[in-house]
Amino acid sequence: MEYRIKDISLAEEGRRRIDWAESHMPVLVALRKKYGETKPLKGIRVAGCLHVTKETGVLVRTLKAAGAEISWCGCNPLSTQDDVAASLAKHEEVSVFASKGVSTEEYYDDIHSAMRLNPHITIDDGADLTVEMHKALEQGKKSGLTGPLFGGTEETTTGVIRLRAMQKAGKLLYPIIAVNDAETKHDFDNVYGTGQSALDGIIRATNVLLSGKNVVVAGYGHVGKGVARKAAGLGANVIVTEVDPIAALKAKLDGFSVATMKNASKIGDIFITATGCKDVILGEDISQMKDGAILANAGHFNVEISIPDLEKQSTAKKSINDSTMQYDLHTGNRVYLIGEGRLVNLAAAEGHPSEVMDMSFANQFLSVLKLAASKGSLKPMVYNIDKEQDQQIAMAKLQSMGVEIDQLTAEQKAYLEGFSEGT
Template identity: 40%
Template sequence: MVERHHAEDPLARLRDRTPVLRTLAEAGAEDLPFEGTTVAVSSHLEPKTGIFIETLRDAGAEVLCTANDPGSVHGDVVAHLDAEPGITAFAEPGMSVADLDRAHVELLDRGPDVLATDGAELLAKLYAEPELSTDGVIGCTEQTTSGVSRARAMAADGVLDVPVFAVNHTPMKHWFDNVHGTGESALTNVMISTNTILSGRTVVVAGYGYVGRGVATKARAIGADTVVTEVDPRKAIRAHMDGHRVLPMDEAAEVGELFVTATGNCRVLRGRHFERLRDGATLCNVGHRDVEIAVPELAETAAEVAELEEGITRYTLPDGREIDVLAEGKLVNLTGPYSQGHPAAVMDSTFGAMFLAARELVVGAERDPGVHQLPERLDKDIARLKLDALGVEIDSLTDLQQRYRDAWRRDDIV
């Protein structure tokens, strides 16, 4: 594998923090599992994604990369990747949503074999644009909850005709990335952007999936008074038993000081809630897209809208209440002024799983169309690589213990 330690390399400082990807790149350079394969990557084009893209390339792939959000495009990363052999970038800083839409179509016109997506944007585009086709597409790997939901909706509609690995739904993604990565990166960016502390403040978290649970748990550990809103009774009970207050959003709107949406759905905070918000409330989003907070509706209601400072928009309502929205309602941990996304140590394992999922599509057994769980053996492989990188050792089952676990007649074993 080529060593890259040039000062102008925007990925250099994070390479040592991604040992799983480094191991996969070194192994991939030996056996080239993606040789002759074109992989399309749609994700936030920031340094960790850049290392993932290079890992695919080092394993033999031609990589076409694009963004899934114009606000999270790092110009230095795009320039670096586009100058690398075997990598073509279809994104640029400052691009509009329409620009990104055209870039997606241009990329897909190149006929990639495998899609590695965040939010299933490229996958959905293949079915939405009549001039595009899934002919020749081996499959897709998806790393987000909302993207898996979209793929399942395609399957339910009878549209999906390729296999999709739900990388997001693996234990390593849920337990490591969603809880710790989003929880810490989101709250860190909120505190830095607003120059405030969370201790003693009331933080309302909308949604108690793995992401919402991570945000709420870490906010409570910092010293915040946490409130959770939910639509799933099972998750609501879990939040209650974890020690959070559970309220409908109508009630939570009246007591919250910081609101964090983490549902993957739309209009979670909307007009009826804006009417109840207390003066000085701050709203932000860590769900996949900028539709969780009805920002256009808030803007229409406001008597005045002002950019308080970079990444903070203040909406002054007719009655004088001031409501601050961070990062325009986009992903606060990726598009805020101080955002760097998940820590490299977290994305190392997630992108490692995406790499193994893509490799499985290329060199593994053929799979039927539909949404599939990532094979448990691959998720365990990522966990082992991560433990090795951390220098953590664990036990293994003895032969007797394995036989006992596998048997239903156990009296003859012990």
């Protein structure tokens, strides 16, 4: 076991915070209890590239309890919680390569270090590890990857998009389970998790009052919808920008204003991008912004707000606090960028609440079990989570919350599946 982290002396604090997350993740804890006895991952090497947060700590404990040997790295230069990384290294005996604030070069070094485990299974968030694994596989055995490689999982929308593009181009070399596409993942984690934690990041970084502010949300998909609803709940006037007419119409009928970024940029107080696309806020938009406008991104990569354009529009910049940078524009106005335009909920807050990560990571864990059981027999393509797993996780979550639901009778089931009965 080896590690490269910021400060091992933070391990006790990290352990206490992982314990806290665990007490809010009953579905994952139940899986850990169940599979901790049979150890279906004994002898299986798992390399993970996923935000090193206290919730990830609970996933790692679960994989470990099921018998896996684990290496881990962060999937974003700013999202690692250094106390959690220390605890994983010291208390969970995981090879961890992750620190908050790494350079791009260090970030990729960490990914390559995690790959040295020669994994049977990869767990990814954004597809950076999977892409690096593919480059290594193309080099053959000299890369240190001697196999067997059973497959991988992918946690987020952007990662799934990248991997489906690889599949389409005939470049995907091993099977991937699209954890993001589980309903118990994207309909909860992306919507409620990012919705709440993105605002948490903005509030922690600036402590601005959202009430009465014009909050511009770019993208009205899962994440954008969650952010828009939570901002409205805090009293903000929400303006949505979109490129998809159906999503724009949904935003409009949900009661939000819809505008182009060109128009919204003149009136927004706070801008939050959530598209998974690049160049959503460009120099021409920034130059129109009001004095004091705040810019934040909730999408996976730091490409949604053009940082090069922001630099070009500015005469000077200065740091306001750990996560906020003031840019003085040529226009004489100031704008504030949070978390370097990286995922604001992780760069400036703690990421998603444990309660939603409970379901996302239950999907991750069960997908890893599936890949381990497949022993490499799956074809290299992107797989969806099956409905049964989704339903099982939703039911377990409801039970943990003390919620009961009705069940179909045999007659109702036949009615819903048939066509002969009408009025």
